[in-house]
Each structure stands twice: as C-alpha cells, then as structure tokens.
Amino acid sequence: MSKGPIFRLLAFLAIGLMIVILPFAIGGTPSPLAANPGAAALMQQSPTQAGQPQASPAPAVTFTLRTGMSGMKLSFTGVGGQIDGQVNPDLHVQTGQSVRIILVNGDGMLHDLSIPDFNVTTAQIQQVNSQAEITFTASKAGAFPYFCTLPGHRQAGMEGKLIVGQASPAAAQAVVQPAAADISRDPADLPGPLPNRPPQHVRVDLVSEEVTGQLANGVTYTYWTFNGKIPGPFIRVRVGDQVEVHLTNPTSSTMTHSVDFHAVTGPGGGATVTQTPPGGETSFTFTALNPGLFIYHCATPSVAEHIANGMFGMILVEPEGGLPKVDQEYYVMQSELYTTGAFGQTGHQDLSMDKLMAETPTYYVFNGETDALTTRHPLHAKVGETVRLFFGDAGPNMISSFHIIGEIMDRVYDQASLTSAPLTNVQTTLVPAGGAAVVELKLQVPGRYLLVDHAISRMDLGLMGYLLVDGPPAPEIFLGTPTAGSGH
Ligand SMILES: [Cu+2]
Structure with a gap:
C-alpha cells in the first residue's frame, strides 16, 4: 500500500507535462510565427533575452479579443494563446514590440477598443463576428488601460490592461502588482443556530486591525476592520444573554x-x-434585551470615515426558541467607499474626505470589495433548498434597495424585526444605512442569481454578488434558451 512509487511517477509526469506546456503558456499568439506558437513564444521569452538589451526587436505579437457579456457585465474575452477564455485579460508585451489586437464582435452590440496611451482605437463594429484591428508599437513600458469607448461600456466592464516591458521576472514584478490580500469575509463564515438554551454569559473579542487589501482589480485600499475581515465577525447570541465585549487595538x-x-x-x-x-x-458588558439583527460599527470621529474604511459587522440576537430552520445561511453587508481616484483607477487609493462629506461614493461593495461575492466567495445553494440572508447596510450613508435578480423573496423580516410577522413575496426591500433585513427564499430553478442594489447604477460601481444554484432544470417554472453573447 506504499504511495511512494505512485507519487514519484505522478511528479515525473507533472514535470514532463510542464516542460511540454510551459512554452505554449507564455504570451499571446505571436505573429508571423503563428503557425508554430510554441517556438515563437520561446523566442519571445527566451531566458537569454531576459533582462538584457535585445539584439533585434522581438517578433510581432497578436492578441484576439471577443466582445460579449459575462454575468451582467460587458467584457472582452481572450481568444487563443495564454489569454484564451480569460475575461479582460492582461496583455503582456515587450517594450518596443509590434502589437496587433484583433477585436471580434461576439454580441451584436456596437463596440470598439481603444488604448489612448498609444493613440490607437479600432473602428466601431456591430455585426456578430465582424472584426476590426489596431497595430502599434509598444514604445513605452508600463501598464495601460484598453477599453471600449462606447458610452457606458467601460463602466459596464469592458476594460483590461496592456502591460508593456515584462522582459525579466524583476521587471514583471515591477509592472504587475501581486494580487493584494483578500479582506472580504466569506458570506458562509458565520456560526450556526444556537441550541435551545437558557440565557448565559457570552464573551466577544474584537480586534481593530488596519490592513491593506484589494478593493478591486488592480486597486488597493488600507481598510480598518474588526478582526481583519469585512464585515467583522458575525456574533450570535440569544435574547437575555449577558454579552461581555472586549476591544483590543494593536500597537x-x-x-x-x-x-x-x-x-x-x-x-x-x-x-x-x-x-x-x-x-x-x-x-x-450588556444584556441583549431585544431580539433582532443589529449592526455594530466603530464610533470614533470621524465616524463616517471609520465605517467607510470597513469597521462594521452584525450581531444576531435570536428570539426565544430561535429562528425557523433553513438549509443555508449567509452573511452579506453592503457599504460604500470614497476614494481619491476615480472608479477603476488602478494603484493604491486613499479616502477622499471631500467625497465622503458630499456623500458621493466612488465604490459600492458587498463584503468590502468588488469581487467579494462574485469570483471570491459566491453564495451557493441547491434546487429545493431554503436560504436565509442576514443582510446589513453599513452605509455610511447610502440606503440599499436590496434585490435578487431572478428571485422573489418569500419572506422578509423588514427592518430586521424578528418579532413582527415577516412580509411575504417581496421583490425589493429597502434597508436603511445602519439597518438590516433578514431575507428567506426557496430556490426552485438552477442558475446564477445576482444580488444587487436596485439603485442600479451601483452595479457599475462594484456592487454585485452571485447566488449559484445547482440542480436539475425546472422547465415547468422556467423554460428558455440563452441568447448569443449572454454568457451564463
Ligand atoms: Cu475605528
């Protein structure tokens, strides 16, 4: 039963595979050597060239990008080479390299692709499968945005980066920032229902941690948190409990x-x-006199600043006997951030006190960052299951018109009042800044459902979450074929 020989064999196979695959996994599709992409890629990135002045210009490189929708976002998707299938891929080229970008229309909407830093924009194309292209020389090193110039399309997601000057690993490091820490709390990270028990003494330990994390793709922010994640820990007690709170602030x-x-x-x-x-x-120490779902937040001046930076969470005070049983519970909090740079501007962002006082947010997020509930920690459920969302709006200023695209909320404990009868069959529920709601729904049709604020511009400013529902199709409830370009 020794596993040694098997592991050695697997390791040998894996290394062999990497030697074969690696050359193909570098760069886009080089041209004119497209017929032999492996060899061309090797030439492009050969170790003898790395970090040295090049004797001759690197071969031209071609990237193909197809327009389309991914979720409710518009995007460019890579076609072929290393970028194949990637949404808004980073396009890596060498300084001085001749670059060709072919734009293919995949959705029948009018689009183009522009890189203002190199003064190039394709023709606008609308017909599905029509193409336009640009050719230019990547004459300066750095990271430069490419995007669609049609009104609203960049905001709706059609933006990526051209990264020039990645000849050596050191240079790559300098140009491509490593992904910053994930400060978002997984919405599944919450304690389960309490056992049926009499009131007791409960100790809660909070630590105010200032941490730098990723706010959005290429954007970092120095968050202030409770216990390193946003939102802070979900605290679960029952009515009548004596809660002893400790707050530690590190040196x-x-x-x-x-x-x-x-x-x-x-x-x-x-x-x-x-x-x-x-x-x-x-x-x-306090006694939890009233059942309900309640926000907690830092209240040090400027309170708005401390909340905007991420210092909030929720405490559930269960009523006597607890809440009805459900299959899944999730912990989601909405908030907004006010950054010095515009939405999407890459690099480290600081808080803008002017925007905060004017109540003009730059970003709206669930659980602290734009990707928290989409690519990082989507919510999951199966057909037939009931899901309960503990939803809070930390603000600091904006009201949430909380909505789940494609679902109807079967029960809403409005204002998070757990001692009033819940509302039934609700499309959108209003959650005030500094307030909460408890939402319950049963999933009947598989697919991807979107958590949004139906003040819907906020969807283009970072606010979206996925609820992914697995299970057999239910054609008696929903029957349809996805349209071209609709993604999934
Ligand atoms: Cu604070």
Whole structure:
C-alpha cells in the first residue's frame, strides 16, 4: 500500500507535462510565427533575452479579443494563446514590440477598443463576428488601460490592461502588482443556530486591525476592520444573554477605535466606554434585551470615515426558541467607499474626505470589495433548498434597495424585526444605512442569481454578488434558451 512509487511517477509526469506546456503558456499568439506558437513564444521569452538589451526587436505579437457579456457585465474575452477564455485579460508585451489586437464582435452590440496611451482605437463594429484591428508599437513600458469607448461600456466592464516591458521576472514584478490580500469575509463564515438554551454569559473579542487589501482589480485600499475581515465577525447570541465585549487595538494601529452595538441598551451602544487608543484594550458588558439583527460599527470621529474604511459587522440576537430552520445561511453587508481616484483607477487609493462629506461614493461593495461575492466567495445553494440572508447596510450613508435578480423573496423580516410577522413575496426591500433585513427564499430553478442594489447604477460601481444554484432544470417554472453573447 506504499504511495511512494505512485507519487514519484505522478511528479515525473507533472514535470514532463510542464516542460511540454510551459512554452505554449507564455504570451499571446505571436505573429508571423503563428503557425508554430510554441517556438515563437520561446523566442519571445527566451531566458537569454531576459533582462538584457535585445539584439533585434522581438517578433510581432497578436492578441484576439471577443466582445460579449459575462454575468451582467460587458467584457472582452481572450481568444487563443495564454489569454484564451480569460475575461479582460492582461496583455503582456515587450517594450518596443509590434502589437496587433484583433477585436471580434461576439454580441451584436456596437463596440470598439481603444488604448489612448498609444493613440490607437479600432473602428466601431456591430455585426456578430465582424472584426476590426489596431497595430502599434509598444514604445513605452508600463501598464495601460484598453477599453471600449462606447458610452457606458467601460463602466459596464469592458476594460483590461496592456502591460508593456515584462522582459525579466524583476521587471514583471515591477509592472504587475501581486494580487493584494483578500479582506472580504466569506458570506458562509458565520456560526450556526444556537441550541435551545437558557440565557448565559457570552464573551466577544474584537480586534481593530488596519490592513491593506484589494478593493478591486488592480486597486488597493488600507481598510480598518474588526478582526481583519469585512464585515467583522458575525456574533450570535440569544435574547437575555449577558454579552461581555472586549476591544483590543494593536500597537501598530494609527487610530483610536471603538464599537457601538445597535443591540445595546446604554450610552453610545458601548462607544462611550470603548474608545481605545493604539496598544489599549477596553471592555463592557450588556444584556441583549431585544431580539433582532443589529449592526455594530466603530464610533470614533470621524465616524463616517471609520465605517467607510470597513469597521462594521452584525450581531444576531435570536428570539426565544430561535429562528425557523433553513438549509443555508449567509452573511452579506453592503457599504460604500470614497476614494481619491476615480472608479477603476488602478494603484493604491486613499479616502477622499471631500467625497465622503458630499456623500458621493466612488465604490459600492458587498463584503468590502468588488469581487467579494462574485469570483471570491459566491453564495451557493441547491434546487429545493431554503436560504436565509442576514443582510446589513453599513452605509455610511447610502440606503440599499436590496434585490435578487431572478428571485422573489418569500419572506422578509423588514427592518430586521424578528418579532413582527415577516412580509411575504417581496421583490425589493429597502434597508436603511445602519439597518438590516433578514431575507428567506426557496430556490426552485438552477442558475446564477445576482444580488444587487436596485439603485442600479451601483452595479457599475462594484456592487454585485452571485447566488449559484445547482440542480436539475425546472422547465415547468422556467423554460428558455440563452441568447448569443449572454454568457451564463
Ligand atoms: Cu475605528
């Protein structure tokens, strides 16, 4: 039963495979050597060239991008070579290289592709499978956006990066920023229902952590968090519990922090006794008198700044006897960020106090970042299951018109009041800043459902989540064939 020989054989096969595949996995489809992409790619990226002045210009490189929809987003999708199938792929070329980009229309909408930094824009094309192209010399190193110039298309997702000057691994490092930390909390990260028990003493430990994470693709931000993730930990107690809260602020912090629980009956919700300087610890105890789903947040001036930077979470105070049983529970919080740079501007972004005071957000996000509930941690369920969403709106300022595209909410505990009868059969539910709702739905048709705020411009400013439902088709409820370019 020794696994040694098998592992050695697998390792040998894997290394052999990498030697065969690696040359093909570098770069786009080089031309004029397209007939032998492997050899061309090797020439393009050969180690003897890496980091050295080149004796002769690198061969021309060709990329093909197809327009289409991915989810509810418009996008360019790579065709062929390393970028095949990638949405808005990074296009890597060498400095001085001749670059050809072929744009193929995949959706029948009017599109083009422009790289203003190199003064090139394709013709506009609309017919499905029609093509347009640009050729230019990548004369300067750096990362440059390519995008569609049709009104709204860039905002709707048609944007990627041309990265010039990646001859050596060191240069690549300098140009392509490593993906920043994921600060978003997985919406499945919450404790399960409490056992049926009498009230008891519960200790809650919060740490105010200032961490740099990825706000969006190519965009980083220094978040202020509770326990390193956004939202902070989901706290679950029952009515009557005595909750002992400890807030620790590490010495590495730059700010004083605090916490205000909306579940607290008492001054400041705890904020008056938890103003905690770097290196300090504070605590207080409260009795959870009222059941419900409540926000907690930092309440150190400027409160708006501390909330915008990510200092919020929720506490569920279960009513006596708990909540009805469901198959899946998820923890989702909406908030908005106010950055100095415009939406999508790459690099590290700082908070804009002017935008914050004017209440003109740059980004709207679920669980702290634009990709939190799409590519990073989508919600999952199976046909036939019931799902409960603990949904909170941290603000700091905006009201959420919470909606799930393609679903009807079977029950909504409006304003997160768990002692009132829930609303039934709701399309969109209003959640105030600093408020919450508990939403329940049963899934009957498989597919991808989108969590949005139906103040729908916000979808183009980062606010979207996926609920992925697996299971057999239900043609008696929904019957249809996807249209061309609709993705899935
Ligand atoms: Cu704070």
